[in-house]
Amino acid sequence: MHVAETIYRAVQVDAGIRGGDIENVVATGYGRESIEFANKAVSEITTHAAGVSYLFPDVKGVIDIGGQDSKVIAVEKGRVVDFLMNDKCAAGTGKFLEFTAKALEVSTEALGGLALASRTPVSISSMCTVFAESEVISLRARGITKEDIAAGLVESVAQRVSVMAKQIGLKENVAFVGGVAKNAGIKAALERKLGVTLFVPFEPQITGALGAALRGKAQVLAGHEALLRSCAPPSKR
Amino acid sequence: MVRTLRESSITTYTLQCLSDFEDAYQRRINELTARRNQARKIVGTFCLFVPDEIIYAAGADRVILCGGRNATVSLAEEYLPRNICPLVKSSFGSVVSTECSGGDACPHFNLIDMVVAEATCDAKKKMYELLNEYIPTYVIDLPQKPDSPAGIAYYTVQLEQFTDAMEGLTGTLITDDRLRREIKSANETRSLLHRLYELRRRDPPPIRGLDVLTVLQKQFFLSPEELRRILRQLCDEAERKPNEGARKPRIMISGCPMAGGNIKVPKIIEDRGGVIVVEESCTGTRAFWNLVDEHKDPLRAIAERYMQIPCSCMTPNEWRTEHIRELVERFNVDGVVYYTLQSCHAYNIERFRVQQALKETHTPLLAIETDYSDSDVEQIATRVDAFMEMIASSP
Ligand code: SF4
Ligand code: SF4
Numbered sequence: 041m042h043v044a045e046t047i048y049r050a051v052q053v054d055a056g057i058r059g060g061d062i063e064n065v066v067a068t069g070y071g072r073e074s075i076e077f078a079n080k081a082v083s084e085i086t087t088h089a090a091g092v093s094y095l096f097p098d099v100k101g102v103i104d105i106g107g108q109d110s111k112v113i114a115v116e117k118g119r120v121v122d123f124l125m126n127d128k129c130a131a132g133t134g135k136f137l138e139f140t141a142k143a144l145e146v147s148t149e150a151l152g153g154l155a156l157a158s159r160t161p162v163s164i165s166s167m168c169t170v171f172a173e174s175e176v177i178s179l180r181a182r183g184i185t186k187e188d189i190a191a192g193l194v195e196s197v198a199q200r201v202s203v204m205a206k207q208i209g210l211k212e213n214v215a216f217v218g219g220v221a222k223n224a225g226i227k228a229a230l231e232r233k234l235g236v237t238l239f240v241p242f243e244p245q246i247t248g249a250l251g252a253a254l255r256g257k258a259q260v261l262a263g264h265e266a267l268l269r270s271c272a273p274p275s276k277r
Numbered sequence: 278m279v280r281t282l283r284e285s286s287i288t289t290y291t292l293q294c295l296s297d298f299e300d301a302y303q304r305r306i307n308e309l310t311a312r313r314n315q316a317r318k319i320v321g322t323f324c325l326f327v328p329d330e331i332i333y334a335a336g337a338d339r340v341i342l343c344g345g346r347n348a349t350v351s352l353a354e355e356y357l358p359r360n361i362c363p364l365v366k367s368s369f370g371s372v373v374s375t376e377c378s379g380g381d382a383c384p385h386f387n388l389i390d391m392v393v394a395e396a397t398c399d400a401k402k403k404m405y406e407l408l409n410e411y412i413p414t415y416v417i418d419l420p421q422k423p424d425s426p427a428g429i430a431y432y433t434v435q436l437e438q439f440t441d442a443m444e445g446l447t448g449t450l451i452t453d454d455r456l457r458r459e460i461k462s463a464n465e466t467r468s469l470l471h472r473l474y475e476l477r478r479r480d481p482p483p484i485r486g487l488d489v490l491t492v493l494q495k496q497f498f499l500s501p502e503e504l505r506r507i508l509r510q511l512c513d514e515a516e517r518k519p520n521e522g523a524r525k526p527r528i529m530i531s532g533c534p535m536a537g538g539n540i541k542v543p544k545i546i547e548d549r550g551g552v553i554v555v556e557e558s559c560t561g562t563r564a565f566w567n568l569v570d571e572h573k574d575p576l577r578a579i580a581e582r583y584m585q586i587p588c589s590c591m592t593p594n595e596w597r598t599e600h601i602r603e604l605v606e607r608f609n610v611d612g613v614v615y616y617t618l619q620s621c622h623a624y625n626i627e628r629f630r631v632q633q634a635l636k637e638t639h640t641p642l643l644a645i646e647t648d649y650s651d652s653d654v655e656q657i658a659t660r661v662d663a664f665m666e667m668i669a670s671s672p
Contacts, residue, residue: 070655070659082662084663085666086667119667119670120667122641123660127653127656128653
């Protein structure tokens with residue numbers, strides 16, 4: 041069975057609802073088109089903006105760093121007004137951290153904490169993940185501490201993403217979502233570079249799903265309203 | 278539960294007469310082969326800066342050689358560096374490959390006597406030097422500052438030399454009368470293209486962007502007579518077509534040329550529910566927007582017209598941004614997709630200026646930098662979806 045379908049069923053059990061009671065399903069993210077049980081597919085850029093705006097109504101920008109891409113979104117009253125996406129290469133994404141953490145022999149989660157403890161961060165010159173990996177290994181061989189290397193890696197991702205954020209003019213009320221938002225080191229580095237305090241939602245990985253759900257709900261409500269209007273008794277002349 | 282998942286069946290605007298266009302490629306190849314057998318000279322070109330008027334005035338025929346297919350890119354990489362524009366690699370790959378058997382987008386090197394090239398971007402200039410080892414390649418030099426009087430004067434001299442070279446090739450004297458006749462002919466084609474584009478201002482337009490593109494990709498491949506015949510048919514049918522169908526986001530494409538065989542991005546846009554209403558491209562308005570003045574000295578008039586092509590290889594190229602803004606307004610554009618080929622520095626750098634200019638008019642812009650491979654189709658589709666959702670949500 042499709043992974044999405046498994047999750048869909050599990051969610052119904054957890055929430056105590058039956059499939060027949062579900063009126064609308066909106067799919068988002070990679071592979072959104074192939075979710076058979078969905079009524080509509082909406083891109084993750086739109087749904088992230090909607091989900092984050094629900095949590096932080098004043099939000100003006102969203103930074104999303106996930107496993108395979110990173111994106112920055114400019115938002116105005118819940119709607120997307122501009123966005124940039126990096127999905128061409130692993131630099132500036134969770135993949136970069138994952139691979140280089142492996143070279144450093146620490147877990148990806150530990151990378152942020154290590155980075156925060158660094159006093160003299162090194163600079164990682166390779167943008168390319170494969171080269172950065174070998175750079176890490178040679179820095180280790182030269183006796184540079186794990187903390188300082190971790191700080192360099194975190195810096196590299198933050199640099200890449202903050203350039204995109206600046207390109208679309210994210211300045212205030214910026215939220216940080218996606219798997220990498222749980223990484224305190226990256227968050228601190230991004231805040232320093234952008235000069236803002238980033239909002240990180242309690243569950244930063246599901247704001248896209250939240251946005252899709254809100255979208256679905258709005259559609260259903262709009263449908264009901266239209267139905268009500270059409271059933272209303274004709275107004276007296 | 279009513280399934281409203283993304284409408285997969287888009288209303289096609291395909292006009293009837295386009296089916297007649299399907300064998301246009303083969304007919305033209307046959308025509309060129311016949312002409313060659315009658316000792317007619319045929320030249321190959323790569324760029325808008327090579328005036329058709331002069332080629333035809335010399336009694337030669339011409340065919341565009343720009344490659345839009347991915348298959349020949351890797352063949353070229355044995356000779357050329359990887360990080361140059363795919364259009365250049367694809368074109369060169371077709372020359373060095375022996376397996377090019379004449380697909381719909383295959384350049385036609387075995388039919389031509391001479392390449393007429395031009396000094397535009399570095400990638401092309403250097404590729405032409407290599408090309409010369411396979412086919413005699415004549416290069417027209419171009420000024421860098423086209424809107425200066427000295428620039429136009431310089432280009433006029435280059436065209437005079439080109440005229441001599443063409444006369445040498447065909448043995449036909451290029452008289453002013455012959456030039457005037459060809460100017461008239463080329464202007465007629467340009468006017469027909471204007472007529473077609475005017476029809477695209479309708480909402481919804483009577484013709485898909487993809488259909489216009491397939492015709493425009495052959496604008497310098499077909500004979501002028503044949504192109505005009507097709508354009509007339511298209512316009513006549515489009516004019517008769519009732520104004521119907523749902524409104525779709527009106528997209529303009531701006532940027533690098535889309536050579537024959539390359540329809541990747543426009544296809545994604547129209548598959549995803551948008552409609553392309555205008556292309557600021559060499560396979561679009563840059564090719565026909567300005568006409569040659571029929572009352573001036575012919576060569577000088579040709580020079581003036583061609584120096585107005587807003588190509589990014591020129592500096593400062595302010596015309597281009599102005600032209601884009603004009604088109605956005607004229608075609609009632611909802612959003613601009615800025616299309617560039619990887620490693621095309623000129624168009625990639627100019628993106629910034631275009632972006633700034635469009636910000637002032639609050640026109641959304643989506644930048645897509647890509648090559649000829651299909652590896653990023655999914656990612657581009659996500660961006661295009663988000664872009665169209667953004668347009669739909671705008672107040
Ligand atoms: S983009 Fe410029 S150099 Fe390339 S074909 Fe067009 S006019 Fe020529
Ligand atoms: S697309 Fe750009 S790099 Fe490629 S041939 Fe044209 S001007 Fe040169």
